[in-house]
Amino acid sequence: MKRTLSATLTFCAIVSGLLVLWQAIIVFGELPRYILPPPLAVLAKFQTAHAMLLEEALVTLREILAGFAMGAVFGAAAAIFIAAFPRIGRFIWPVLVVLQSFPVFVIAPMLVLWFGFGIASKVVMTTIIVFFPVASSFADGLRRTDPEIVAAALLDGAGHFEMLRHIRLPLAMPHLFSGLRIAAPLAPLGAVVGEWVGSAGGLGFLMVQANARMQSETVFAAMLILALEAVLFRKAVDLAAPFFTRWSHED
Template identity: 75%
Template structure:
């Protein structure tokens, strides 16, 4: 309990220090509001426009949740299948690495053209960003099962798929959630990049519109809400992890 309170106090202290530094930079350099608004101006914008910002935040949150769920499902499924068919995996993984090297800003306009300005293109963008860390970490976990455990299972008569389902899968769950923890703060990035390229709503859309009008307070207000969504999303993954990794001795 004391450690939790200390962690909260430390977090609040860091936030206050950053806000003070932010205010100091604005005052010392006398920056215009459209470049770097003062913290109080952003707080006022959050309060005055909370209904509008909250509605747009829900749009982005739906995209994040749908894209994260799809990316986690496809990433874990792909890693599992490639572990089940290792020869096929050796052929597919190089292609996946090449696809991973493509910048998201190059892919995003193509997705908007293919899937339109609605939620679909943002969900696909988020799915792509989430897929690679999940697939990579889970595949690594499946491949790194202790050789002594594998030999013992084979001596007991376990086949390839029995070994994969009953031993390698439970032991790899911590690596799967390691990938999910990496992907959680990246999921909002995927949604917002898609909204920057083309959208009719969402926090990325708010940022683009406000930036064009030089409304720095609105841009920073949307950024703060997006950061909060990313933190809460990561926390949700951390809270879920113990329920799925309790069978693993590495948890």
């Protein structure tokens, strides 16, 4: 309880300090409202347009959830396949590394052309962004099983797939969740970038429309909601991790 209270107070102090700094920049920098709106204006936007903000936030949240789930499943499946069939994995892994270095934001317009302006293109964009950190972290964990444990299992007569199922997979679960922790804050980014390129709804769509009208308080309100979704998503992964890694030692 003391640790939770301390973390809460620290978080509140940081947020308060940032708000004071935000207001000070506006006052002393004499910035116009359309460049940097004051915190109270953003708060007022939450009060006057809460229904619209909630509706668009739910659209983006559905895209994030679907894309994160698909990216996590495909990433974990790719890592397991590479570990199960190492000879094939030697050819697949370099391809994945090359694809990971390719800027996915460049193909965002093509995804909109291929999958349309609906939810599908945003889900695919989010899936691609989530896939690589999950696959990379999980595959690394599957490769780094303690050699002493592997040797003991081999002496006990364990086969390749038995070792993968009963030893390597459980011990690699912390690495899987490390990848999920990295991917969690990136998933909202993928959805919003897809909405920026072409969409009929969502926080990204709202930000583009508001920016074109110089409604900066709406843009900042959407940004804050997006940041909140990213933080809650990361927290959800942290809360789920202990239930899947009880038999492993993370430290």
